[in-house]
Amino acid sequence: MTTVIAPLDAILWIPAVAVVVLSFVPSYRLGAAVNVLASGLTFAAGLALLVTERTRSDILIVDDFNIYLVALTTFIGFTTSIFSASYIGHELEVGHLTPVSLRFYHALYQAMMGAMNVALVANNIGLLWVGVEVATLSTVMMVGIYRTPAAVEAAWKYFILGSVGIALAFFGTILVYLVSQEVLGEGLSAMAWDRMVHSAQKFDPKLLSLAFVFLLVGYGTKVGLAPFHAWLPDAHAEGPTPISAVLSGLLLNVALYALLRFKILLAANPATLNVGLIMMALGLISLVFAAFMLYRRRDIKRLFAYSSIEHMGIITFAFGIGGPLANFAGLLHMTMHSLTKSAIFFAVGHVAQVKGTQRIADIRGLSTSHPALAVGLALGVVAIAGLPPFGVFMSEFMLVSSSVYRQPLLAVVLVFGILVAFGALVLRLQDVLFGDPTGPSDRVKASYVPLFIHLALVLIAGLWLPEPVVRWFRAVAAQLG
Amino acid sequence: MHSLAFDIAHLLAGGMLVLSFLLIYQDRITAMLNVFALQAVMLALSVAWQAHAQAAPHLYVTAAIALVVKGFVVPAALHRIVRQLGIHREIEQVIGGGPTMLVGLGLVALSIMLVLPIVEGVDPLAREDLAFALAVILLGLLMMITRRNAVSQIIGFMSLENGLILAATGAKGMPLVVEFSVAFSILIAFIVFGVFVFRIRERFDTVDVSALDRFRGERGDQG
Numbered sequence: 128m129t130t131v132i133a134p135l136d137a138i139l140w141i142p143a144v145a146v147v148v149l150s151f152v153p154s155y156r157l158g159a160a161v162n163v164l165a166s167g168l169t170f171a172a173g174l175a176l177l178v179t180e181r182t183r184s185d186i187l188i189v190d191d192f193n194i195y196l197v198a199l200t201t202f203i204g205f206t207t208s209i210f211s212a213s214y215i216g217h218e219l220e221v222g223h224l225t226p227v228s229l230r231f232y233h234a235l236y237q238a239m240m241g242a243m244n245v246a247l248v249a250n251n252i253g254l255l256w257v258g259v260e261v262a263t264l265s266t267v268m269m270v271g272i273y274r275t276p277a278a279v280e281a282a283w284k285y286f287i288l289g290s291v292g293i294a295l296a297f298f299g300t301i302l303v304y305l306v307s308q309e310v311l312g313e314g315l316s317a318m319a320w321d322r323m324v325h326s327a328q329k330f331d332p333k334l335l336s337l338a339f340v341f342l343l344v345g346y347g348t349k350v351g352l353a354p355f356h357a358w359l360p361d362a363h364a365e366g367p368t369p370i371s372a373v374l375s376g377l378l379l380n381v382a383l384y385a386l387l388r389f390k391i392l393l394a395a396n397p398a399t400l401n402v403g404l405i406m407m408a409l410g411l412i413s414l415v416f417a418a419f420m421l422y423r424r425r426d427i428k429r430l431f432a433y434s435s436i437e438h439m440g441i442i443t444f445a446f447g448i449g450g451p452l453a454n455f456a457g458l459l460h461m462t463m464h465s466l467t468k469s470a471i472f473f474a475v476g477h478v479a480q481v482k483g484t485q486r487i488a489d490i491r492g493l494s495t496s497h498p499a500l501a502v503g504l505a506l507g508v509v510a511i512a513g514l515p516p517f518g519v520f521m522s523e524f525m526l527v528s529s530s531v532y533r534q535p536l537l538a539v540v541l542v543f544g545i546l547v548a549f550g551a552l553v554l555r556l557q558d559v560l561f562g563d564p565t566g567p568s569d570r571v572k573a574s575y576v577p578l579f580i581h582l583a584l585v586l587i588a589g590l591w592l593p594e595p596v597v598r599w600f601r602a603v604a605a606q607l608g
Numbered sequence: 609m610h611s612l613a614f615d616i617a618h619l620l621a622g623g624m625l626v627l628s629f630l631l632i633y634q635d636r637i638t639a640m641l642n643v644f645a646l647q648a649v650m651l652a653l654s655v656a657w658q659a660h661a662q663a664a665p666h667l668y669v670t671a672a673i674a675l676v677v678k679g680f681v682v683p684a685a686l687h688r689i690v691r692q693l694g695i696h697r698e699i700e701q702v703i704g705g706g707p708t709m710l711v712g713l714g715l716v717a718l719s720i721m722l723v724l725p726i727v728e729g730v731d732p733l734a735r736e737d738l739a740f741a742l743a744v745i746l747l748g749l750l751m752m753i754t755r756r757n758a759v760s761q762i763i764g765f766m767s768l769e770n771g772l773i774l775a776a777t778g779a780k781g782m783p784l785v786v787e788f789s790v791a792f793s794i795l796i797a798f799i800v801f802g803v804f805v806f807r808i809r810e811r812f813d814t815v816d817v818s819a820l821d822r823f824r825g826e827r828g829d830q831g
Contacts, residue, residue, distance in 0.1 A: 253783070287761060291749060294768055298745060298775060305734065305779045313781025333726045 134179055135189055135248060137172035138197060141165055142241025149234040155219060155226055158233040159212040165237055166201070166208040169244070173201030185319040188250035191602045196384060197247050199462055203376045203469050204240045206577035210473045211236070211369035213574040217480050218367070228272055239265040239373070243381050251318045255385055256293070256300050259349060262378055263289045270366035281361035288348060288358040296345025296385075302338035303389070306330045320388055327395035335393060336400040342389050343405065349382030351436050352443060353413040363432035364485065368476030371428055375435040376469035380461055383439065387446060387607065394449075394608045406447030411537065413440030414544040421551035426485045427475055430555055431468065434511060437548050438464045444541065445526050446607065452529040454604035459592075460522035463585055464511075467519060470581035471507035474500055477573040478559075482566045487555055492564030497571070501560055503578045508556050510585050512549045518588035613661040614733055620654035621740035621774060625716065628747040631767055632712055633705040637690050637759055641683045644763050648678035651770045658777045661733070667777055674773060678766065690759060708754055715746040737778030744771030 145165035152158045177198055181189050215232070218224040239262050246258025267289065271282030304318055310329045311317040323330075348355040363371040390406070393399045417437035424430040442464065445457030477500055482490045493501035510517035523545060530538040627647040634640040652675035659667030719742035724735065748768025752761050776782050 283758075287752065287765070290765055291752065291768075294745065294765075294772055297772055298742070301772075301775045301779050301782070302738075304782055305738070308779070308781060315783050317781075318783060337722070337726055 134172045134175035135182070135187065138169055138176065138201065138244045138248070139241065141169045141172065142237045142244065145237040146234050146241065149237060150231060152233070153226075153230070155215070155229055158229075159208075159215065162233040162236060163205075163208045163212060166205040166240065169240065170198075170201040170205040173198045173244075183250060183321055185315045185322075186251050186254060187248050188321060189248060190321075190606075191599060192387075192606055193247045193384070195462075195596075195599055195603070196380065197244060199465060200243055200247065200377050200381070201240070203373065203465060203581075204243075206580060207369050207372050207376075207469060207473075208236070210372065210476070210574055210577045211367075213572060214369055214476050214480070215367065217572065221480075223273065224367075228274060232269065232272065235265045235268050236369075238262075239269075239378075243377060246381050247384065250320050251315065252300050252303060252320055252323075252388075253318055255320075255388070256297055259296070259346070259382060259385055260293050262381065263293065263349065266362075266366075266370060266374060266378060269370045270362045272367055273365065275365070277361075278365040281358075281365035285358040285362040288355070292345045292348030292355065294345070295341050295348075299338045299341030299343075299345055299389075302334060302341065303392075306334045306338065320392070324392055324395050327392055330396055332396055332398035335396060339389060339393055339400070339402060343386065343409075346382045346386045347409065350379055350386065350439050350443065351413075352409045352439065353416045353436065356413070356417075356436050359436060360429045360432040363435070364426050364429040368428070368472055368479065371432070372469040372472035372476075375432070375472065376465040379435065379439050380465055383442065383446075383461070390446065391607060403447045403449050406443050407534070407537065408447075410440045410442070410444030410447055411540050411544070413437065414444065415440075415540065415547070418544045418548035418551065421548055421555070424555065425487055427479065427487050427490065427559070428472075428485050430487065430552075431471055431475060434548065434552065435464075435468055437544070438468070438511070441523070441526065441541070441545070444530075444537075448526075448530055448533055449608060450529065450533065451601070451604050453526060453533070454607045455600050456522045456525035456529060457607075458600050458603060459518065459588075460526065463518035463522055463588060466581045466585050467507060467510045467517070470578050470585070471504065471511060473574075473578040473581070474504040474507055477571055478504060481569060481571045484566070487559060489566060490559050491562040491566070492558075493560050496564040496566075499575060500571075500573065503575065503582065504556075505560055506582050507578075508552055510582065512552050513545060516586065516589045518585045521589050521592075613657075614736075616657055617654065617661065617733055618736055620650060620657055621737050623650045624654065624770065624774065625740050625743050625747075628744050628767060628771075629709065629712060631763070632708050632747060632751055632754075635705070637757070638687065640760060640763055641686055641690070644767060645679050645683040647767060647770055648674055648683075651773060652679060654774060655777045658737075662780060664781065670773065670777060674770075678770070682766065686759060686762070708750065712747055712750060715750060716743045719743040719746055734778045734780060738775055741771045741775035741778060744768070744774060747771075 142165065145161065149158055149161055149165075152161060176189065177194050179189070181191070183189070215224065215229065219226065219229070242258045242261035242265065244258075246255050246262065249255040249258055267282055267286045270285055271278050303323070307323050307326075307330065308317040309331065310326050311322055316322055327335075344355065348358075351359040359374075363374060366374075390402050393402050414437050417433045417440060420433045421430060421437070424433060438460070442457050442460050445453050445460060478490060478493065478497070479485045481497060481500070484490065493504065510519050513519050513523045527538060527542060527545075530541055624647055627643055627650060630643045631640060631647070634643055652671045655667055655671035655674060659665060659671060720739050723739040723742055745768050748764050748766075748771060751764030751767065755761055755764060
């Protein structure tokens, strides 16, 4: 077994230590500071991981596919921890939350970040499952933190559906092991993902296909693909906004990442079922369904939760088509969606705080009452709707052009879904931004830095992608097949 | 010709499936808890037999965990909670016992038809276990769907996890890491469930999940 390197240890150990420390910190302020510090250190380690050499053991793996996602995850974890400090501070002042209910909030936050890192760098498919599971359980606890009837229902629903999903994913994992141990022999090496990919050709294709069906339904529930998405809007709308930001920006990605690892495994054995076809179908169903659902939303956080389902649909569709260009588009879209959607939730969190409501009908005329927030929200909406010059436009354009070439009929459905969603967002948010101002217009102690950093990154990516990033995306797109 | 090892494993796994059926139509919470405890004991026996048959002593640990935690501790704790909440009354079901049993039979047929033809290469012990395990998992799912009461949903979920462990131990030489993680997750799941049950009780004076429906965000003016 090779020795594992320092940054890899750091991204796993910093959150683990932080969880222990934070569960003994009673003060909210100190907890928030430690949380920001730990997230910052993890991000630094995540960046360092980008330039270290690729290593593997039967437990952990560092390859092109996961380093960038680790960097993205730790970055958004860091910016969200800054946003969380100001958001939760305000909730405490207003009395929506009490110090008692926040007692383990920061420890859970670090537990979630650590678990996501474990899932990302796991080579052992059992460990991958553990990571996704722990990350889910810690977010369940945080979704229910307001203890209102709606929040408890949302958390309960999230927990039940999430557990069923994760149970099915575990059954799929057992089946994959069963196939693999026939060839690789018993023990840990038969659960190592990279060893499996190498000998996938000798695997029993029928059992592997059956395993993938379970994995798809299991992890697909976490990704929020229709028709397994029922938990997602509730969990986003009723939980605290920093959690909505990390759910949309990170946890959905991590679940999709798990699915993609298994897609690579099945792609290595040509006799298995055509995974791409199923993913294209699920992606398009999610996209079109969520696009229409956007029209009937009355709650602003619920609106953007459905928009997340829509975008996860687009990404799944992209990976379903496959090939260098579509995979490139999928990876880029994954990154852009994470950055943009978390930025939008940062803005929406503060908007809901100043107006004291999440009802779209009661939020009016932000551009007059809170210009800075209005600019942030407007830019975020323009970006997520896929307008140039933002990065989301780039990735959607690439995807549409590659699907016109590969699957012309499905491209029509794709464009239709994107346009329907675009219309819904404009319709719903026009009055929020430009109507006659209603409700309180007090100043808010908002942290604009995370919001505008994210938007700036999305803008830069839309105008110019740095050469190393392009090279990385190409390499991974090739790996994804 | 099947060996004795195969026959006994078959018997124990089949016993778990029968208990799953018993769970589905129980309409009193206390009876359900007892049946669940019995199923956990059956699981422990089955895992212990696998440990013996596969000559894998670490599986005895898994068996012990299943016996102690799921056979005794969890049911005892849930009995307590049920008494505290004062819900010894009958459980309402979304669909009645008869149709549920028929759906359950269908699910068992489905899992046998799904698993047996596909897993031809694998040794028969693992294969039959897998079919039984899938059936237990699907019946657990069915129970979670048809019950509206929070405690019965918990039992459905735990019965589902019984099926998962049966599958995991049936797969030869599955590393210990995984079994531990499963045991651990059950523990966490229980804590989380416990917290939720108390919160739901605290807020609504009922653990009937359908009572929560009217708080759905999109309904009425709430959205």
